Amino acid sequence: MTFKELVQQDTKEIFLNFDEFGETHLVDGEEKVIIIDTNELVEREKRRDISMAGVFKKRLLFYIQAEDLGGMPKIGGVMLLDRKSYVVTDAINEDGIYSISLEAAKA
Template identity: 35%
Template sequence: MSLFAEQLAKDAQAVFFNLNEFGELHTIEGRQMVIVIDNDELRERQANSTNPDDGIHDAEILFYVKREDFQQRPAVDSWLTLDGKQYRVASAQEDEISYTIALRATGS
């Protein structure tokens, strides 16, 4: 990645995950992290999904988290605890700076 692209990614990360902008503190797997919840994007992905087996159809939360704050990309169908509630990972994608994770409820 070029120096310009690296700086652009750092700047985007600094704004996007900023607590005064889009970021929110949540507890994931017992650790506080800044994440960005985007349920509008989740609804858009659900509306545009043509594959009922992609995990998005039954997801209820979609969020972004910095890769550096998360140990590794979670596996689909693995368990993840968000704010004390257990979920199954419906999908997990990554880019240069973040993971996009969709979660589905596990029932009562």
């Protein structure tokens, strides 16, 4: 087995495994195993200007197996997570795992 094949196997069997780290959530109306990562979100937000007077923005970052979602979400597009509507602010393919940042504005 190549290193890349081992990484993909570990992704499915460990990282995004429901019994290990993964959690079931509704993604665009379908149950999917994902990981919501609040620690990485905090690190990424440190590098962005997130201040807007009078507006609170709820942000989420999650990981999902690329094959479970299908195509890469479009930045600026709308995605439903647990029946709540969010705007996709970033989407990265990290070797078969999508890292997706979402934002919902609330006044």
